[in-house]
Amino acid sequence: MTTIADVAKLAGVSVATVSRTLHGSTRVEPRTRERVLAAAAELHYVASPTATSLASGRTNVVAVVAPMMSRWFFASIVTTIEQALREHGYHTLLIVLGDRPGQEQERLQPEMFVKRVDGILWLNVATTPEETALLERLALPMVCVGAAIDGAPTVLIDDRQAARLAVEHLLGLGHRDIAYLGTAVQSTAHMSTPAARVEAFRDSLRVAGLPVHAEWVLDIDWTAAAAAAAIEPVLRGIPRPSAVLAASDEMAIGVLGTARRLGLRVPEDLSVIGIDDHTFAGVLGLSTVRQDVPAQGRAAVTMLLEAMNAEDLDGDPVSRIELATSLVPRDTTAPPP
Amino acid sequence: MTTIADVAKLAGVSVATVSRTLHGSTRVEPRTRERVLAAAAELHYVASPTATSLASGRTNVVAVVAPMMSRWFFASIVTTIEQALREHGYHTLLIVLGDRPGQEQERLQPEMFVKRVDGILWLNVATTPEETALLERLALPMVCVGAAIDGAPTVLIDDRQAARLAVEHLLGLGHRDIAYLGTAVQSTAHMSTPAARVEAFRDSLRVAGLPVHAEWVLDIDWTAAAAAAAIEPVLRGIPRPSAVLAASDEMAIGVLGTARRLGLRVPEDLSVIGIDDHTFAGVLGLSTVRQDVPAQGRAAVTMLLEAMNAEDLDGDPVSRIELATSLVPRDTTAPPP
DNA sequence: CTGAAAGCGCTTACAG
DNA sequence: CTGAAAGCGCTTACAG
Numbered sequence: 001m002t003t004i005a006d007v008a009k010l011a012g013v014s015v016a017t018v019s020r021t022l023h024g025s026t027r028v029e030p031r032t033r034e035r036v037l038a039a040a041a042e043l044h045y046v047a048s049p050t051a052t053s054l055a056s057g058r059t060n061v062v063a064v065v066a067p068m069m070s071r072w073f074f075a076s077i078v079t080t081i082e083q084a085l086r087e088h089g090y091h092t093l094l095i096v097l098g099d100r101p102g103q104e105q106e107r108l109q110p111e112m113f114v115k116r117v118d119g120i121l122w123l124n125v126a127t128t129p130e131e132t133a134l135l136e137r138l139a140l141p142m143v144c145v146g147a148a149i150d151g152a153p154t155v156l157i158d159d160r161q162a163a164r165l166a167v168e169h170l171l172g173l174g175h176r177d178i179a180y181l182g183t184a185v186q187s188t189a190h191m192s193t194p195a196a197r198v199e200a201f202r203d204s205l206r207v208a209g210l211p212v213h214a215e216w217v218l219d220i221d222w223t224a225a226a227a228a229a230a231i232e233p234v235l236r237g238i239p240r241p242s243a244v245l246a247a248s249d250e251m252a253i254g255v256l257g258t259a260r261r262l263g264l265r266v267p268e269d270l271s272v273i274g275i276d277d278h279t280f281a282g283v284l285g286l287s288t289v290r291q292d293v294p295a296q297g298r299a300a301v302t303m304l305l306e307a308m309n310a311e312d313l314d315g316d317p318v319s320r321i322e323l324a325t326s327l328v329p330r331d332t333t334a335p336p337p
Numbered sequence: 338m339t340t341i342a343d344v345a346k347l348a349g350v351s352v353a354t355v356s357r358t359l360h361g362s363t364r365v366e367p368r369t370r371e372r373v374l375a376a377a378a379e380l381h382y383v384a385s386p387t388a389t390s391l392a393s394g395r396t397n398v399v400a401v402v403a404p405m406m407s408r409w410f411f412a413s414i415v416t417t418i419e420q421a422l423r424e425h426g427y428h429t430l431l432i433v434l435g436d437r438p439g440q441e442q443e444r445l446q447p448e449m450f451v452k453r454v455d456g457i458l459w460l461n462v463a464t465t466p467e468e469t470a471l472l473e474r475l476a477l478p479m480v481c482v483g484a485a486i487d488g489a490p491t492v493l494i495d496d497r498q499a500a501r502l503a504v505e506h507l508l509g510l511g512h513r514d515i516a517y518l519g520t521a522v523q524s525t526a527h528m529s530t531p532a533a534r535v536e537a538f539r540d541s542l543r544v545a546g547l548p549v550h551a552e553w554v555l556d557i558d559w560t561a562a563a564a565a566a567a568i569e570p571v572l573r574g575i576p577r578p579s580a581v582l583a584a585s586d587e588m589a590i591g592v593l594g595t596a597r598r599l600g601l602r603v604p605e606d607l608s609v610i611g612i613d614d615h616t617f618a619g620v621l622g623l624s625t626v627r628q629d630v631p632a633q634g635r636a637a638v639t640m641l642l643e644a645m646n647a648e649d650l651d652g653d654p655v656s657r658i659e660l661a662t663s664l665v666p667r668d669t670t671a672p673p674p
Numbered sequence: 675c676t677g678a679a680a681g682c683g684c685t686t687a688c689a690g
Numbered sequence: 691c692t693g694a695a696a697g698c699g700c701t702t703a704c705a706g
Contacts (some may be wrong), residue, residue, distance in 0.1 A: 001452060003683060014693045019685060028691055044474070046451040050390040051683030054698045059387065064431070069412040070616065079406040082433045089486075091449070094401070094431040097420045112428070114383040115338060115699090137381070224620045250617075257620035261668075279407065279585075280617070283561045285593035331598075340699060351677045356701060366675055388699035391682045452683090 002043040004303075011039035022047065023109030048199055062304065063117040065095045067125045071222075072278045073293060074123060077145065081121060089304055093117055095124050107131070113138055119308045121300055126191050141307035143300045147191045148320075153307065155299045155321040159196035160203075162289045162325040166245050166273050169287070169327055174335045175243040175271060177217035178205070179234055181227050181255065182247030191231035197275070198245045202229060220251070221263060228253030235262055235270070242336035243271035249278035249288055256284065256332065267334035277328055285331030295323055339380040348376035359384065367635045378540035392545060395517055399641065402432045403603060404462045408559075409587060409615045410630060411460060414482065417634030425642055434462050441648030444468070450475055456645045463528050478644035480637045485657075487567055489642065492636045492658040497540075499662040500625045503610050504541035504583050506624070506664055511579040511672045512608060515542070517582030518554035518564050518569055518592065525604040531559075534584045534612070553578055557588070572599055572607070579608065579673035586611035586618050586625055593621065593669065604671035614665055622668030632660055 008015045008110050013032055021028045021036040028036075039045075053059045062085055066074045093116070097107045097151045108131045115122065117140065124146030127135070132149060135142065148154040170178055183198045198217065204214050216234055222224040227246060233259060234240060244250035252274030257267060264270045273280065277290035345352045350369055358365045358373040365373075376382075404409045418427045421581045421627070434444045440531045445468045450457065454477065461483030463471070469486055470609060472479065485491040492588055506513055539549050553571055557563040564583060571577060572595060583589035589611030601607045611618065615625035636658050 005683080009372055015684080016686080016694080017692060018691085023685090027691065032691080035452040044447070046389070046447050048452040048683050049448075050396065050452060051698090052685075053387040054385070054391050054700085055683075055685040057685095057698075061430075068408075069406065069416040071412075072407075072461045075406040078431070079433050080432055082406075091453070093398075094415070094419055094429045096416050110381070111386075112382050115387060116428070123589075140612040224617055228620045253617055254620050255616075257622065261622065280561055280590055280594075282567045283591050285594060285598065342699080352700080353675060353678080353702080357676085360701090364675065369675080384701050387684090389701075390683085392699075392701040394682075492703095 001048075004044055004045070004047065006256065007039045008038065009046050010043065011035040020247050024196065028122070034110070053266070058119050059116060060089055061091045061093050061117045061121045062121060063095055063113055064121045064123065065096050065097055065125055066123040067070050069096055072276065073248075075309045076293040077123060077260060077297040080294040081301055084298050084301040088301070089281055090118070099169045108134055110134065113140060119143075121145065121304055122152070123146070124191065124193070127270045132310045141304060143302045143307065143334065145296055145303040146153040151170060153303045153319045155257070155296050155303065155323070156193070157291045157323045157325055157333065159193050160200035162275050162291065163197040163200035163245070163247070164204050165276035165289045165327045166275060167201055169273065169329060169333060170243045170271060171204070171208050171210075173243075173271065176210055176336075177213065177216075177243070178237065179218070179241040179244045180247070180300055181218050181220060181231065181251045183217060194247065201245060213241070222248055222251060224254035224257070226252045228258045229254075230263070231255050231258050235259065235264060241270075243273070243333070246274045249274035249276040249281050249286060251287055252288070253278070253280065253330075256286070267331050269337055271336070273333050274323075281328070281330070286331045287333040288328050289325050291325050292323060299323070311327070338385075339382050341382070341384065341432040342554070343380055344373065344376045344382050348372040349412070371385060372590065376481075380532070393600040396455050397426055397457045399458060400430045400432055400459065401458045402462055403460040404432055404433055404434050409613065410585075412628040414460060414634040415502050415635060418638055421635050425638070427455070437609045445471055447475070448473065450477060456480075456641050457493055458482065458641055458674065459484070459489070461528065461530070462671070465609040478641060478647070480641040480644065482637050483530055483632055490640045490656045492633050492640065492660070493530070494628045494633070494660045494662055495536035496530050496639070499612050499628065500537035500582070501541050502536040502626045502662060502664045503612060504538055504668060506610065506670060507580045507608060508545050509581065510580075510608065510670060513547055513673075514553075514576065514578045514580070515552065516568070516578040516581045517584070518555050518557060518581065519559055519587045520556045524603045532533070538547045538582060550578070559574065559585055559588060562592035563586035563589045563664060565595045566591075568592050568595050573594065577607075579671070581607065581609050583609070585622060586613040586615035588619065589623055589625070589669075590615070590621065593623070603669050606674055608670040608673070610670050612662075618665070618667070624667045625660050625665050627665045628662050630658060636660075 004015045004018050008018045019028050019038050021033045091092050117143040122144045142152045144152050145152045159246045180201050202212050218230045255272050259266050259270050273287045275289045277288050281288050341352045341355050345355045358370045438650040458552050459481045479489045481489050481491045517538050542549050555567045557567045579591050589609050592609050596603050596607050610624040612626045612627050618625050
């Protein structure tokens, strides 16, 4: 591999001058600058990031921590984040943690971060107290998306509004018997999204003077398969709900599947609405509440860049960005039978 | 941050001894070993990966290059890969390239890899000749999944078999008029999967003595939305196919959506089959041909680890792993009307 | 078994 | 504007 010394020799200057013309703040005489650039190009010189980091103290790497990639939200936001970071000269170290905190062994290791990354983007991962403590001890610039950790800046959507929009849509259609999928499970107990959505669901019914059917509020793990299984007894029951609100489109798709298997027509016999506006929502005609995932990713990156470039590492701006959501009615919701 | 010198001082030994007891091959006297370990623990010492890399020449980082994260295949395989790499002490640098080669600017930069990673996992990304040349110049250990690049080891599925299984399933049911979605688009022209699948489709019909309806073989970009749009005129046409084979489940889901909108019952009026066994396939009752994505990810990691640890960097084993697929008939395929 | 020292490839004050 | 030199925090022969 060619080093800075090779370039210096070919250009007939010192390594310091090479370093300066390549990134330096100081001025370099145009002619020597050209010589250096030519030599670097000729040798296909690429500075060793490892040496650069050691000397400069910055790694230009950001850790992106997600509980999984297989869910639409994470796949989408990671794509946006990786591109936004790259535009700003940062590389993305991906850490997929799994969504069950405190399993067999510690999921989070200091080695993942210490002196390896300049900052952390924490995506909707529930933490144990030990993990929170570790992150605090790390004292790295960090921005959370979805789940907030202690005093870290956070970007999220207005989860209460999202659920409220969905409920109000169903109420407006005339529904009174509404099932809900996706309360806070054990593994997400520390996260605000599941709790906020189900609370808003309950509140909206209450405001409308309607009862909440406790046995129709289901506590499952936010996958399509779990939703499909959990909703079956409810849809077979008598009476059964005339509408289902799923806290995510993936769960809503599971409900669609079960309705089809049971011979229930959607929306004639059953209305179904989700939250997300998943890639498949349009194609399947799924009514939903849309959240702008790329916007969340870009906002998080912007906030992290600010935090990493902040002079004083103490002055927590404790910023918080909350994005609005919007109703997208499609074909799976209609007045009750 | 605490350094190796801090640990050495606290333990009353030299930094060399600390380094040795922490990773060294050489023996260290049990008592000094204990002192060092205690000191390291007390100080929460974590070696600077940057300094370690510079001194040792290895980064313990692998670049994972994917065209996107938003497709099921990539989300799934990246999850597996990240975990497999971590188990072996490697970190994952994620690079999302976009699926259109040769856009505005070069997608691939030497800076992404040079002296930054020990190896590359190349996931199904079509390359331009310039990109291939760059990768060759890099001379890094590399394993490809899906798309093969020059002499690099590759893991893929038997694409011809996958398409054949699907066609034979439809033929067995009595279908003779079959549409096909997902031939090689411009952006995937250099990749073997799209071509292999459509060729196997054609061959299978030919073997059965059936004609291929050219206007029913559609060239789209492998998304559900594109499939939903492209299949519409075909399903509205007279005559129309009695079955659709989509080269991916995501496209098949798009077809399901359009069939529903047009009031076509599946499978009574139209059979639909995909390839993948996507997370949603079970829930939606989609017949498909299953590919084992985690197995592909694990195989790729194993091959890359071997390549990175190989003594002689020249002896290309040019290995190639081809995994079989299996038919998973569900509810969306039935005999033609 | 252990320490002193060179070296990995950069950056960055400090002189000039 | 440019160079010599120290320093970033490790690893690894080389002596002892």
